[in-house]
Amino acid sequence: MKDTMKAMVLGRFGGTDAFELRDVPVPDVGPRQVRVRVHATAVNPLDYQIRRGDYVDYVPLPAIIGHDISGVIEEVGSHVTEFGVGDAVYYTPRIFGGAGSYAEQHVADVDLVGRKPENLSHLEAASLTLVGGTVWEAFVTRAQLAVGETILIHGGAGGVGTIAIQVAKAIGARVITTARADDHAFVRSLGADEAIDFTSEDYVDAVSTITRGRGVNVVFDTIGGDTLTRSPLVLADAGRVVSLVDIAQPQNLIDAWGRNASYHFVFTRQNRGKLDALTGLVERGLVKPVLGATLPLARMGDAHELLENGGAYALRGKVAIDVAGQALALPARFQERLLSGDAAARS
Numbered sequence: 001m002k003d004t005m006k007a008m009v010l011g012r013f014g015g016t017d018a019f020e021l022r023d024v025p026v027p028d029v030g031p032r033q034v035r036v037r038v039h040a041t042a043v044n045p046l047d048y049q050i051r052r053g054d055y056v057d058y059v060p061l062p063a064i065i066g067h068d069i070s071g072v073i074e075e076v077g078s079h080v081t082e083f084g085v086g087d088a089v090y091y092t093p094r095i096f097g098g099a100g101s102y103a104e105q106h107v108a109d110v111d112l113v114g115r116k117p118e119n120l121s122h123l124e125a126a127s128l129t130l131v132g133g134t135v136w137e138a139f140v141t142r143a144q145l146a147v148g149e150t151i152l153i154h155g156g157a158g159g160v161g162t163i164a165i166q167v168a169k170a171i172g173a174r175v176i177t178t179a180r181a182d183d184h185a186f187v188r189s190l191g192a193d194e195a196i197d198f199t200s201e202d203y204v205d206a207v208s209t210i211t212r213g214r215g216v217n218v219v220f221d222t223i224g225g226d227t228l229t230r231s232p233l234v235l236a237d238a239g240r241v242v243s244l245v246d247i248a249q250p251q252n253l254i255d256a257w258g259r260n261a262s263y264h265f266v267f268t269r270q271n272r273g274k275l276d277a278l279t280g281l282v283e284r285g286l287v288k289p290v291l292g293a294t295l296p297l298a299r300m301g302d303a304h305e306l307l308e309n310g311g312a313y314a315l316r317g318k319v320a321i322d323v324a325g326q327a328l329a330l331p332a333r334f335q336e337r338l339l340s341g342d343a344a345a346r347s
């Protein structure tokens, strides 16, 4: 009989109650694959977008989703030479390409897997793979952000933004970021040089004031909406826009011509090279993941609710999942919300 493991399974598309903790078979290991004991995973907006049904054509149900893993190798395929049993690794599973990370074990193609940074816990390492790989691809591979340039990073207090600020500073750029006023001291502590309150200020005016009308070299779009249309208004000549957000509405890019602007659209690709580059930055103390909350695997629904409504709960950084244990650390506002929910359920 096949061994089984616990997994949070998405049985239907819907609300945060759509997950169910089930016993499922442990997957087999192919010749160029490794089987990993998952110590930690993390939650990304892609996860709740999948859960609520934004990607029905890409995710057959029932599904194990999840896009970050840190853990320890328990079995290697016959053609794996670069890792062995007992090695600590971290990676993003292939997106839309099989089982995800919400499970006690995971089998991955070895080419996706990187050595876990030694100075990070599994929770911290799991919180870095998808957002870190995305930021690396956006800044280094695509926008080619350079020393001395200025970048506008939207959403600096979020999962992507907290890493983006640190990587941009490691590259040697000047960072302007948007965040709620309550988060300004926090984003500055990560290295941001300037912070704009997106709830009360127009970032086009604010960037013009901060840069004395010169504009920025790169805009990093993590928010969508009309950012593609408005970015030329904050760009210097030959500026670049890198966007992570797929927007269904047509965008008017007429102002981009006057700026000689270029646009890059990133849907993150998984590979070991990006993880190794990030490991270098982490082990030199230049980048550190920010854990905004930690929950056990069985509370995945709560983890989704927290990330989906992060602003309401003053969430900063990532929501991590302790797969191998029961760690629980929550923003105070979310804890209050859970306690009041429990009280309502009891009355």
Ligand SMILES: NC(=O)c1ccc[n+]([C@@H]2O[C@H](COP(=O)([O-])OP(=O)(O)OC[C@H]3O[C@@H](n4cnc5c(N)ncnc54)[C@H](OP(=O)(O)O)[C@@H]3O)[C@@H](O)[C@H]2O)c1
Residues within 6 Å of the ligand: 044, 045, 046, 130, 131, 134, 154, 155, 156, 157, 158, 159, 160, 161, 178, 179, 180, 198, 222, 223, 243, 244, 245, 266, 267, 268, 307, 309, 310, 311, 312, 315, 317
């Ligand atoms: N294409 C890719 O490969 C890829 C990879 C990773 C992420 N993404 C996408 O990138 C986006 C961000 O991901 P994430 O993990 O950083 O999400 P997140 O952790 O939820 O962070 C989003 C941040 O943006 C802030 N924000 C909301 N509205 C804003 C506005 N109008 N201006 C400036 N900031 C605003 C939020 O602040 P409050 O919480 O205070 O409201 C929050 O801090 C998501 O849409 C995700 O799907 C795409």
